[in-house]
Amino acid sequence: MKIKNILALLLFLVTFSFYAQNDKTDEKREKIKAFKVSFLTTELExxxxxxxxxxxxxxxxxxxxxELRHDKMKTYLKKLDDDNINSISEKEATTLLSQIECTDKELYLLREKFMTNIKKVLPAKKILKLKKSEDDFNRKLLKQYRDKAGK
Incomplete structure (x- = not known):
């Protein structure tokens, strides 16, 4: 598996660990969003x-x-619980796999549309900086999460 696929998977899992905690989810999301805005603003100049x-x-x-990750993927993750995955039929597994693939495709198309729109606003160099900054932010967030969980 490519490193960026692994990173995307880790981000995906970290993201859902935040979502799983219903109490204070919005508060955590807003804190993360504010941290991200500050980080990206500084990095992108x-x-x-x-x-x-x-x-x-x-x-x-x-x-x-x-919305896509929270609303749709959260539903999938519940079904992928060890107890559930062993008890679902092959037909249910095929349906779930198809739903996951559709959501992945929606995320891809969303990213593609975003890139098309952002190219009208930022030069290519800053778009590359944005990609790098998002990756750096996700690593930093993951590190904070690990550090907090390790205490």
Missing amino acids: LTPTEAEKFWPIYNAYDDKQY
Whole structure:
């Protein structure tokens, strides 16, 4: 498996560990979002004009991505519990796999649309910086999560 696939899987799992804790989920999400905005703002060095156009596009993308991962994938994860996975039929497994694939495709198309829109706002170099900064942010968030869990 490629390293970025592993990183995406880890981010996916970390994201759901936050979602699984229903109490304070919104509060945690808002804290993470504020931390991410601050981090990306610093890393991207956006001009005021770029920032004005970038943030509405990015926030819409981020919210939709959250919705897909939270609403749909959370349902799938419940069904993938060890007890459930051993008791579902092959037909149910096939249906669940198909649903997961559809959601993955939706996430891909969302990312593709985001890239198309963001290319109209930011130069290619800053888009690459954005990708790197998002990866750095996710690693930093994962490290904080691990550090907190280890205490």
